[in-house]
Amino acid sequence: MKENKDEEAIRIIIAKIKAAVPKHTFVFTDPFWMLITTVLSQRTKDETTDAAARALYERYRDIDGLAGADPDEVGSIIGKVGFWRVKSKKIVEIAGIIRDRYNHRVPDNLEDLMSLPGVGMKTAKVVLAEGFHRPSIAVDTHVFRISHRIGWSEAKTPEETTYDLERLIPKYMQVGFNPMMVEFGKAICRPVRPLCDKCPITAYCSYYEEKMKKGKKQDHSATGP
Numbered sequence: 001m002k003e004n005k006d007e008e009a010i011r012i013i014i015a016k017i018k019a020a021v022p023k024h025t026f027v028f029t030d031p032f033w034m035l036i037t038t039v040l041s042q043r044t045k046d047e048t049t050d051a052a053a054r055a056l057y058e059r060y061r062d063i064d065g066l067a068g069a070d071p072d073e074v075g076s077i078i079g080k081v082g083f084w085r086v087k088s089k090k091i092v093e094i095a096g097i098i099r100d101r102y103n104h105r106v107p108d109n110l111e112d113l114m115s116l117p118g119v120g121m122k123t124a125k126v127v128l129a130e131g132f133h134r135p136s137i138a139v140d141t142h143v144f145r146i147s148h149r150i151g152w153s154e155a156k157t158p159e160e161t162t163y164d165l166e167r168l169i170p171k172y173m174q175v176g177f178n179p180m181m182v183e184f185g186k187a188i189c190r191p192v193r194p195l196c197d198k199c200p201i202t203a204y205c206s207y208y209e210e211k212m213k214k215g216k217k218q219d220h221s222a223t224g225p
């Protein structure tokens with residue numbers, strides 16, 4: 001297996017993945033609607049999240065609009081999203097806090113973002129990287145699985161994995177890393193039966209190397225010494 005942790009290798013791996021998957025498109029790129037969309041996205045399919053975020057935007061337009069909204073009405077708009085009851089209250093609260101405490105500006109640091117209701121490390125880091133273009137890596141199920149398969153982290157939790165990856169991936173490659181990995185995880189490095197035969201980074205992947213070793217052992221035991 002090729003070295004996969006030095007800067008040049010990481011650059012090659014990222015370039016190969018990027019070339020192999022569709023570019024992830026965000027419905028909104030401004031920090032406020034990206035924050036709201038990311039809160040909605042927790043345990044919800046992308047298509048459902050995007051449709052709910054668009055419908056919310058159509059109805060409320062901005063921070064003031066959403067801060068003054070009736071959570072029940074918000075709930076009726078986002079009813080297909082997972083945990084919609086809780087999320088409808090939280091996103092109205094978030095908009096109110098950003099209006100009142102932060103003077104209509106989404107905070108651009110981890111601590112303040114994570115103090116908002118319903119905002120954990122993953123959501124905060126998506127907003128920092130993709131809304132503010134600050135080096136930051138959000139670890140969701142795709143990033144967690146793929147980075148462990150490649151051999152970039154052996155951490156047990158998403159938070160520790162975030163720190164491993166932020167130490168490993170050079171800062172200038174961190175913006176866009178999460179959305180690229182999400183697409184890679186959906187298209188190729190899938191949770192069950194990853195499509196390694198279509199993968200451009202087999203030479204850099206620990207999981208693939210192990211799989212090949214096991215395959216060879218099975219071949220030998222099948223054919224005899």
Ligand code: SF4
Nearest residue numbers: 189194196199205208
């Ligand atoms: S070789 Fe297989 S396991 Fe490794 S990154 Fe590619 S698809 Fe995922």
